[in-house]
Amino acid sequence: xxxxxxxxxxxxxxxxxxxxEKNKRIIQELALKQIEKGADALDVNLGTxxxxxxxxxxxxxxxxxxxxxxxxAIDTTxxxxxxxxxxxxxxKPIINSTSADEEKLNTLIPxxxxxxxxxxxxxxxxxxxxxxxxxxxxxxxxxxxxxxxxGLPVEDLYIDAVILPVNVAQAQCPEVLETIHxxxxxxxxxxxxxxxxxxxxxxxxxxxxxxxxxLVMALAFGLEAAILDPFDEELRQAMRxxxxxxxxxxxxxxxxx
Amino acid sequence: xxxxxxxxxxxxxxxxxxxxEKNKRIIQELALKQIEKGADALDVNLGTxxxxxxxxxxxxxxxxxxxxxxxxAIDTTxxxxxxxxxxxxxxKPIINSTSADEEKLNTLIPxxxxxxxxxxxxxxxxxxxxxxxxxxxxxxxxxxxxxxxxGLPVEDLYIDAVILPVNVAQAQCPEVLETIHxxxxxxxxxxxxxxxxxxxxxxxxxxxxxxxxxLVMALAFGLEAAILDPFDEELRQAMRxxxxxxxxxxxxxxxxx
Numbered sequence: 189x190x191x192x193x194x195x196x197x198x199x200x201x202x203x204x205x206x207x208x209e210k211n212k213r214i215i216q217e218l219a220l221k222q223i224e225k226g227a228d229a230l231d232v233n234l235g236t237x238x239x240x241x242x243x244x245x246x247x248x249x250x251x252x253x254x255x256x257x258x259x260x261a262i263d264t265t266x267x268x269x270x271x272x273x274x275x276x277x278x279x280k281p282i283i284n285s286t287s288a289d290e291e292k293l294n295t296l297i298p299x300x301x302x303x304x305x306x307x308x309x310x311x312x313x314x315x316x317x318x319x320x321x322x323x324x325x326x327x328x329x330x331x332x333x334x335x336x337x338x339g340l341p342v343e344d345l346y347i348d349a350v351i352l353p354v355n356v357a358q359a360q361c362p363e364v365l366e367t368i369h370x371x372x373x374x375x376x377x378x379x380x381x382x383x384x385x386x387x388x389x390x391x392x393x394x395x396x397x398x399x400x401x402x403l404v405m406a407l408a409f410g411l412e413a414a415i416l417d418p419f420d421e422e423l424r425q426a427m428r429x430x431x432x433x434x435x436x437x438x439x440x441x442x443x444x445x
Numbered sequence: 446x447x448x449x450x451x452x453x454x455x456x457x458x459x460x461x462x463x464x465x466e467k468n469k470r471i472i473q474e475l476a477l478k479q480i481e482k483g484a485d486a487l488d489v490n491l492g493t494x495x496x497x498x499x500x501x502x503x504x505x506x507x508x509x510x511x512x513x514x515x516x517x518a519i520d521t522t523x524x525x526x527x528x529x530x531x532x533x534x535x536x537k538p539i540i541n542s543t544s545a546d547e548e549k550l551n552t553l554i555p556x557x558x559x560x561x562x563x564x565x566x567x568x569x570x571x572x573x574x575x576x577x578x579x580x581x582x583x584x585x586x587x588x589x590x591x592x593x594x595x596g597l598p599v600e601d602l603y604i605d606a607v608i609l610p611v612n613v614a615q616a617q618c619p620e621v622l623e624t625i626h627x628x629x630x631x632x633x634x635x636x637x638x639x640x641x642x643x644x645x646x647x648x649x650x651x652x653x654x655x656x657x658x659x660l661v662m663a664l665a666f667g668l669e670a671a672i673l674d675p676f677d678e679e680l681r682q683a684m685r686x687x688x689x690x691x692x693x694x695x696x697x698x699x700x701x702x
Contacts, residue, residue, distance in 0.1 A: 354696050358689070358690075359692050362692050393699070401661055401687050404661045404662060425654060426658055433611060433618045433645070433655070435619050438615070439615045439649075441612070441650045
């Protein structure tokens with residue numbers, strides 16, 4: 189599975205403080221440690237309480253770029269901040285994210301083209317997040333069509349079926365699994381599927397257990413990528429075991445090592 | 446999920462010794478403890494090293510029957526021993542198991558009818574265990590047809606897609622998941638699906654991790670019953686969490702309790 193490390197996010201207090209104080213060491217350590225734990229890419233999110241997000245994003249992306257050329261997923265809703273992040277990336281970046289709304293697609297798809305970036309497309313619109321798989325799939329199809337109209341490669345598109353916390357929208361948890369399964373049948377080759385995993389357990393008591401249980405089920409339904417916490421060792425073990433049991437990596441007695 | 450406790454099996458040394466020494470206390474404690482841990486039924490297997498299996502099965506089933514009227518799954522390949530076990534059950538039993546071979550079906554289906562028993566049907570035949578889902582499904586269809594020809598209720602039939610150890614037949618692990626999924630589409634209502642879970646991890650280093658990861662995936666594909674170890678607390682937690690995430694039991698903060 190393709191792992192995007194979630195830890196460089198201003199929603200975490202250590203990261204918010206490091207951004208505020210321009211503490212490169214904290215950020216660079218978080219970057220390198222996530223990579224050491226198996227991250228294939230790093231999410232980069234300023235959080236909410238940043239005074240000058242444009243320069244903060246530039247500082248953050250360049251700070252990471254000093255120690256690694258790994259793919260960065262620029263995670264912001266502000267267009268100018270997104271472009272600044274993309275400009276500063278050392279290698280092919282990912283745009284995190286667009287909805288299925290036209291004004292989003294009309295700005296972010298050209299941006300993806302300009303910067304040769306991947307794009308995460310959320311199956312939601314201004315009307316909200318649909319409650320069932322079929323309606324999520326319709327939004328996925330719309331995003332896929334708009335992406336392909338621009339001649340962009342389908343393997344650079346990541347459909348995110350938007351998992352909500354189980355304590356808020358329990359009935360949607362199986363619908364998201366079904367969406368993942370259906371997205372794989374949309375085109376040949378199909379777009380990739382991705383989840384912002386930790387969201388499923390927001391506000392619950394057994395966060396790690398819920399995260400890893402849902403990840404195992406999503407992998408069985410064909411999930412290829414997730415934004416997650418690379419420091420969660422039990423999550424890593426569950427993921428590796430699922431990959432073995434799905435015959436995606438070869439079993440050996442020491443497969444966890 | 447319907448849990449059949451696996452611990453009363455002569456393959457375990459404590460059980461073999463208790464059968465040999467006619468030690469009721471050991472057997473009765475194992476029965477009650479498995480029920481306390483959530484077992485809905487108990488598998489009853491003499492193991493291999495029993496001198497007089499007919500009287501041993503009678504003793505074993507009656508010993509359990511002294512402390513509980515729970516469903517017993519009589520687990521033996523010997524026809525006379527099977528019938529003796531069924532005769533001694535206090536409530537509706539389960540026959541564990543038949544293959545798809547005619548000589549098995551011709552004896553075990555009438556036995557199920559005679560004793561109003563459930564039947565576990567393995568998707569295997571004298572030719573062996575097929576390597577792919579479609580061939581397993583063909584055997585499931587054959588067992589289902591023979592069961593229905595006798596006018597027996599489909600909800601009493603448990604199709605077991607026969608999971609083999611991941612270190613022996615890794616490529617079959619996803620095929621078994623696919624079989625479980627397909628069996629649910631065979632009839633309306635469909636037969637139940639069941640797994641002898643612990644087999645997937647035989648001979649591996651991380652048995653509990655492999656068992657619970659596979660169970661979570663199988664549940665996502667529609668599995669309804671499993672023969673498993675009710676004493677494995679992490680397995681129980683994973684199962685409960687999967688049931689919540691599949692929206693089969695209602696989420697509450699203390700759902701693990």
